[in-house]
Amino acid sequence: MTGHKKLLIVDDNKDILSTFYEFFNSQGYEVKTAEDGLAALKLLKRKSSHFDCLITDLVMPNISGVGLISIVKKDFPDLRVIAMTGYGDHPGALASEAKADFVFFKPVELSKIEDKICELINQPKIKH
Amino acid sequence: MTTPLIGVSKSILKIKELIKHVANTCLNVLITGETGVGKEVVAQNLYAESARSSKNFVKINCAALPETLLESELYGYEKGAFTGAHKKRPGKFQTADKGVLFLDEIGDMPLSLQSKMLHVLQSGEFSPLGSDQDFKTDVWVIAATNHNLEESMKKKLFREDLFYRLNIIKIDIPPLRNRKDDIPFLIEYYFNVYKSEYPDNLGSRPDSETLAKLCNYPWPGNVRQLQNCIKKQMILNSWEKIFEELPKDDLEIPPHMLKENLPNGAPIYLNPDSANHRTSIISEFVDLSTSSDKLFEDISLKKIKKLASDKVEKEVITFVLEKVGWNRSRASKILKISYKTLLYKMNEFMVQPPV
Numbered sequence: 001m002t003g004h005k006k007l008l009i010v011d012d013n014k015d016i017l018s019t020f021y022e023f024f025n026s027q028g029y030e031v032k033t034a035e036d037g038l039a040a041l042k043l044l045k046r047k048s049s050h051f052d053c054l055i056t057d058l059v060m061p062n063i064s065g066v067g068l069i070s071i072v073k074k075d076f077p078d079l080r081v082i083a084m085t086g087y088g089d090h091p092g093a094l095a096s097e098a099k100a101d102f103v104f105f106k107p108v109e110l111s112k113i114e115d116k117i118c119e120l121i122n123q124p125k126i127k128h
Numbered sequence: 129m130t131t132p133l134i135g136v137s138k139s140i141l142k143i144k145e146l147i148k149h150v151a152n153t154c155l156n157v158l159i160t161g162e163t164g165v166g167k168e169v170v171a172q173n174l175y176a177e178s179a180r181s182s183k184n185f186v187k188i189n190c191a192a193l194p195e196t197l198l199e200s201e202l203y204g205y206e207k208g209a210f211t212g213a214h215k216k217r218p219g220k221f222q223t224a225d226k227g228v229l230f231l232d233e234i235g236d237m238p239l240s241l242q243s244k245m246l247h248v249l250q251s252g253e254f255s256p257l258g259s260d261q262d263f264k265t266d267v268w269v270i271a272a273t274n275h276n277l278e279e280s281m282k283k284k285l286f287r288e289d290l291f292y293r294l295n296i297i298k299i300d301i302p303p304l305r306n307r308k309d310d311i312p313f314l315i316e317y318y319f320n321v322y323k324s325e326y327p328d329n330l331g332s333r334p335d336s337e338t339l340a341k342l343c344n345y346p347w348p349g350n351v352r353q354l355q356n357c358i359k360k361q362m363i364l365n366s367w368e369k370i371f372e373e374l375p376k377d378d379l380e381i382p383p384h385m386l387k388e389n390l391p392n393g394a395p396i397y398l399n400p401d402s403a404n405h406r407t408s409i410i411s412e413f414v415d416l417s418t419s420s421d422k423l424f425e426d427i428s429l430k431k432i433k434k435l436a437s438d439k440v441e442k443e444v445i446t447f448v449l450e451k452v453g454w455n456r457s458r459a460s461k462i463l464k465i466s467y468k469t470l471l472y473k474m475n476e477f478m479v480q481p482p483v
Contacts, residue, residue, distance in 0.1 A: 038146055059295075062146050067155050067296040090292040 004030040005121060006049075010040040010056040010068065011084075020055070023110045037063025044076060052121045053080045055113065058091035066091060069098040080120040084108060130176040131169045134317045135310035139302045143170060150297050151177035156249065158234075158294045159272040161301035164352030167272040168232065170299055175228045180268055183227030186220050191236035199241055200257050209258025221254050221265045229267040234294065235275030235286060246290045269294070304347040304354065311343045314351060318358040331362035338367045345374065412439075442477040445470070454481040 007029050009020045017033045024031045032051070034040035037060055043049060054072060058065035069081050083095035086106035095103050102116050133144055150157070151174050159167045168187070175185045188201060200209075204219030220229055231237075237245065248254045249269060253262045271294050280286035304311065319333060334342055347353050357370050364370065407416060413435045414426050445463065452458045460470040474480070 038142075038149060041149055059292075061300070062142075062298060063150065064296055064298065066292075067150070067153070070155055070296070071150075071153055087292075088288070090289050094292055094296075 005052045006030045008051045012060045037068040055082045058085040066094045137307035154268045155296045157270045157297040164350035165301040171270045186224035187230040189232045191233035204256040206258035224267045231271040234271040235273035304350045322362045329362040331365045
């Protein structure tokens with residue numbers, strides 16, 4: 001397959017990160033991961049990097065998901081952003097306010113996230 | 129001049145990096161850490177590196193003012209808003225416009241004012257006391273606290289919505305005892321500061337032995353306490369005296385007890401006497417001089433309870449038996465236990481009449 005779509009997944013929970021990595025990798029995406037907002041921002045700011053979609057948790061150390069979304073939407077307006085939260089309504093509302101393209105409330109099925117990614121980046125879902 | 133962030137520890141380097149990345153975002157920042165770790169220094173560094181550095185840095189301490197005064201300080205008031213409001217006065221939100229508003233001790237802000245604060249942060253608008261007009265404000269809010277706000281939220285002392293709105297960027301400054309590598313650099317920095325402030329003072333730098341001692345002290349008051357010690361040294365020029373004046377108890381607490389990140393304002397430091405008393409009681413039942421891993425393995429409340437109650441029971445049984453001339457049947461009645469139990473316990477605790 002040519003032109004793998006690139007995803008950046010951010011979560012401070014390593015188990016979630018590796019689950020997401022394996023799932024999306026097996027679906028044919030090129031996946032990078034980061035454990036907090038600062039690490040994600042540094043990856044995004046690398047000259048050579050280009051991502052199609054950012055999937056981020058909201059409550060994290062240093063730069064929170066809400067902070068990351070606010071920065072990303074200003075500096076990388078083309079990047080699609082999906083937020084995930086397990087902390088009730090407040091962080092989710094703040095993510096929407098920061099113009100996240102979509103907010104999921106945990107727990108959420110990986111296939112649903114994939115559907116949303118496809119919808120956001122105009123990518124037909126990869127059939128297996 | 130802004131006080132620089134001094135240190136080479138991983139945590140300080142990471143904070144410096146974070147400041148560079150967020151100083152121009154104007155996203156709300158929450159700085160946490162024990163008292164004296166340098167929360168305001170971090171706030172000032174954020175401000176100094178931001179595009180707002182030519183505007184005002186306005187600070188307000190939310191714990192130092194009574195509720196009504198805090199409200200009028202924050203939002204200002206119109207002439208005649210309340211008794212004594214002889215003329216209009218601008219609030220901090222107005223003086224900090226286009227600049228930074230540093231809300232120190234935000235964890236102590238009364239709940240009633242938290243909702244008003246939330247409204248300003250959401251809308252960027254506020255109205256001074258006694259005014260029905262809304263004013264727009266463009267301030268970068270940096271808040272700080274030594275409270276654990278997650279705990280405060282559980283106790284309903286801090287609004288959840290306000291917490292998440294402030295916690296967009298979170299900077300947690302570890303206590304000094306958890307970043308000992310920074311201590312020599314802080315000493316050198318403050319030495320130079322005070323040397324230039326008081327050039328006639330003769331205070332000498334610590335020699336390597338003193339430096340090791342300084343690095344091993346747990347610094348419950350963190351950087352501020354260390355800073356004060358160096359200031360004192362400039363005047364006293366006696367490290368011996370400085371150590372004498374440091375709360376003794378902290379020197380005696382086994383270092384492994386301090387390695388762990390104790391919660392903010394850990395009460396162990398609040399009263400040196402009680403802490404000393406506590407360690408002496410505990411040491412009767414647990415060996416405190418082992419490594420923290422071993423110690424934590426040894427500490428079992430069930431085990432300690434048994435050891436402690438055995439110890440007291442043995443003393444009480446001996447006391448009563450002596451009073452009644454070792455008449456076991458009488459002693460068991462006084463102790464309100466069966467004769468059989470008393471014999472069993474005497475055997476277990478090896479309590480025997482004098483030969």
